[in-house]
Amino acid sequence: MAFPAQVEALVKQGLVWQGQQAPLHRSPSNVLTTGWPELDQRLGGGWLQGCVHELQLQQQFIGELTLLLPLLSQPNITTLWINPPATPYAPGLIYQDIALLQQVIVQEPDNKLALWAAEQAVQSKAVDLVLFWHTTGLSAAAVRRLQQAAEAAQKTVFIVTAIQPEDDARAYAMRLRLTKIAAAPLQVEVLKRRYGWPLPPFPCAIESRLPRRRRVL
Template sequence: MGYPAQVEALLQKGWVWQGQNAPLNKAENQFISTGWHDLDQRLGGGWLQGSVNELQVQQPFIGELAVLLPLLAQPETTALWVNPPAQPYAPGLHYQQVILNQQVIVNESNNKLALWAAEQALQSRSISVVLIWSNTLSAIQVRRLQQVAEAERKLAFVITPQQREEEARAYVTRLQLQRTDNLYISVLKRRFGWPLPAFPCAVDKHLPRRRRAL
């Protein structure tokens, strides 16, 4: 049964959460494994191809990049990094088997131009993943990114500070990352199912031994 026109309009804007179950045939939705078994299980299979996903971080450099390393290290992945908080450390990425000449970095202080660069990358055949660091994206801008990502069957990730208040955004997945003794991930929003409480993610195994949590 279809939705009334008013509800359908809200669904298209990403303002209504749909508590539906994960489909039995995951292949039809083209999930891409996150590289983390527990996270895959909670997201119904992994990152949904053609989606914009939010990673809210307690503070920068707590392991948000490590969560994405299995995806970035795939040989077919070419990524655009938009406004990373620090210059990516090439030897560290090489240690993680990330192909350096497949990483493109854009630093742009003008938020509109930064968003334009992200949209252009999502439409480019040369880029498969877009990473955006921003705390200023509006609901309209997120919806635009999601429309482009879905049309082009691309993955985008927005890394942003934790939100004090929940605001409607068209993100397919919203994760919140916190660190105590380990990195913990809370699933605030997912395509199929309810939000889920925090669980540990063993990202430290990707770090050199000297940098692992004691």
């Protein structure tokens, strides 16, 4: 059994991981800022490249797309949207500096074909980011396959779904739960993250990206 002084020495050498901290050897090149300082801080820098992230929604249209706007509006990002619940509003995307010609939308009611489209997009050099809405949530096997493909191609994937059972286990790199009550700010709960423990809900100031007429007064 190691004594406290010995454990502290191992921590200083980077040989012991502390659950509340990200490893010192993580490369900034594989982390994409979320655009929200409060979220970056809790995720160890931001979204992970080569990984599949899950966004669990209390209900649709509570700010999930706004949360991703800083990533979507980065230059030279081609995004594939699979089964979005509504057709993206072109003037709104333009207002957010999102290039319309770099947005590809696929509506496929067959879940197997939709998953196939996601896998093909991850493997394609023409697509940088995949947003995949799946109301019931992907199976463990499907998540594992998609994660393997994302890691091999170093692509970032988001699965947007309904709230999943507490005891659900999937190979997502990160799992966030988004909730919102009336005029209160969007709450983000970190259910799973690499290099750290789950975190309780915290407010994320997504309204700063919205037009003034849509902000809660």
